[in-house]
Amino acid sequence: MWLKKRMIPQQWQAAKEVIKKIEHAGFEAFIVGGAVRDYYLKKENNDVDIATSAMPEEIQTIFSQTIDVGIAHGTVIVLDCGEPIEVTTYRTESTYSDHRRPDTVEFVRNLQEDLKRRDFTMNAMALSQSGEYIDYYNGRQHIDSKVICAVGEPDQRFEEDALRMLRAVRFAAQLHFSIEENTFEAIRKKAASIEYVAIERIQVELSKIFISAHASFGIDYMEKTTLGDYLHGNFTASNWAHYYSEDRQVGWAYFCLVNGSDLSLLTKYRCSNKDKLFVKTVLDAYESLRNGMSLVDLLRYDTIVLKTSFQFTIWQNCKLELSYEELVGRKNGLPIQHVNELAITGKDLLDWSSKKRGSWIKQTLDAAVEAVLNEEVQNDKQQLKEWFYAFHDEG
Ligand code: ATP
Ligand code: MG
Numbered sequence: 001m002w003l004k005k006r007m008i009p010q011q012w013q014a015a016k017e018v019i020k021k022i023e024h025a026g027f028e029a030f031i032v033g034g035a036v037r038d039y040y041l042k043k044e045n046n047d048v049d050i051a052t053s054a055m056p057e058e059i060q061t062i063f064s065q066t067i068d069v070g071i072a073h074g075t076v077i078v079l080d081c082g083e084p085i086e087v088t089t090y091r092t093e094s095t096y097s098d099h100r101r102p103d104t105v106e107f108v109r110n111l112q113e114d115l116k117r118r119d120f121t122m123n124a125m126a127l128s129q130s131g132e133y134i135d136y137y138n139g140r141q142h143i144d145s146k147v148i149c150a151v152g153e154p155d156q157r158f159e160e161d162a163l164r165m166l167r168a169v170r171f172a173a174q175l176h177f178s179i180e181e182n183t184f185e186a187i188r189k190k191a192a193s194i195e196y197v198a199i200e201r202i203q204v205e206l207s208k209i210f211i212s213a214h215a216s217f218g219i220d221y222m223e224k225t226t227l228g229d230y231l232h233g234n235f236t237a238s239n240w241a242h243y244y245s246e247d248r249q250v251g252w253a254y255f256c257l258v259n260g261s262d263l264s265l266l267t268k269y270r271c272s273n274k275d276k277l278f279v280k281t282v283l284d285a286y287e288s289l290r291n292g293m294s295l296v297d298l299l300r301y302d303t304i305v306l307k308t309s310f311q312f313t314i315w316q317n318c319k320l321e322l323s324y325e326e327l328v329g330r331k332n333g334l335p336i337q338h339v340n341e342l343a344i345t346g347k348d349l350l351d352w353s354s355k356k357r358g359s360w361i362k363q364t365l366d367a368a369v370e371a372v373l374n375e376e377v378q379n380d381k382q383q384l385k386e387w388f389y390a391f392h393d394e395g
Contacts, residue, residue: 014083015048019129025062027054028111030126030134037122040143050087051126053109059087073105090114096160099196112136119157119164121149146177154186162193165227166205173209173218187225194230202231203269210251216240232268233259242315250308253279257286257312285309290318295373298331335372335379342369343381352388367391
């Protein structure tokens with residue numbers, strides 16, 4: 001009944017089968033966490049997790065194909081039902097002396113205990129295979145009133161795990177929900193403890209904020225909760241007012257831009273070299289655009305880079321003389337679309353000259369590209385040869 005078309009059918013069908021088999025063996029099992037929240041929100045979620053009263057070893061006896069991914073934490077992946085489904089034994093978490101990891105994990109037979117350790121009420125619901133909600137902490141009511149509310153005592157919950165504070169802001173940005181007052185106050189109070197959290201996990205949450213539907217709303221919370229004060233870079237919501245992107249690299253590039261084009265932020269947040277290269281290219285293109293982009297630059301930057309850097313000028317309220325369509329029109333109208341299309345190569349230059357190999361070859365080829373782009377010479381081998389001799393006579 002509850003299996004509607006809007007869901008990823010295979011995942012949900014598989015989850016339902018897994019639950020039935022666990023129940024048949026005499027245990028409890030429910031869909032839990034983000035999938036239940038998103039189901040209630042009528043949003044797609046293809047990450048369906050199951051919680052169960054069965055111990056990991058019991059799950060391994062019920063199913064024939066399982067992968068042991070973290071038995072110590074109670075997680076087994078079940079492959080029997082077509083799609084891999086994560087099944088985790090109900091557990092509680094004890095003291096958190098380092099503000100980020102429970103000292104020990106204890107398995108329990110009671111669902112409510114398991115739901116109690118979860119971060120926010122909307123993430124602490126369970127769904128039975130027949131479509132019934134188990135909602136001890138008013139998750140649905142909070143979703144209806146669009147609030148993010150900690151389960152239990154917010155101060156204590158953020159004391160246990162400081163990452164939850166950033167997760168609250170991330171969910172606010174994704175869902176455009178406000179953070180409930182006591183939860184918000186607790187974040188403000190505990191904001192400094194975000195420094196205990198591993199930088200990689202912070203990077204993941206920031207990336208999610210940057211690609212959220214309401215990124216600037218999230219950045220506003222970074223400011224208001226003061227969380228941003230304890231992280232690298234500035235989080236100033238006014239800079240993000242016009243921003244929107246579904247691409248995390250674009251988000252990181254914009255974050256660097258509004259921080260004075262500070263590329264060192266990418267190193268601080270352990271972004272990949274690929275990210276660094278993209279961000280550097282986009283920020284270079286942005287500078288070039290603002291200074292009236294040369295034809296060589298127009299040729300050099302690909303459409304994604306041009307589009308992104310052009311977006312940045314809009315988000316930064318920086319007026320350019322030409323529209324994006326005009327810019328692309330100009331790019332498409334260039335005599336060549338790629339340096340590879342130049343009608344001559346380094347070998348031609350060596351044939352035409354008595355000089356030895358050296359940096360002059362690249363310099364000359366660059367100059368030839370520029371001359372072709374400026375329509376000083378046509379992209380034709382014979383004409384470029386003449387241009388080369390003239391160029392060399394001058395030089
Ligand atoms: P997403 O849609 O981004 O995956 P999610 O809510 O599913 O969001 P996950 O990180 O996949 O987030 O975690 C799954 C569930 O585990 C959460 O819904 C929540 O119940 C619980 N959870 C995750 N991280 C924490 C945490 N730091 N503290 C408490 N509970 C957590
Ligand atoms: Mg999830």
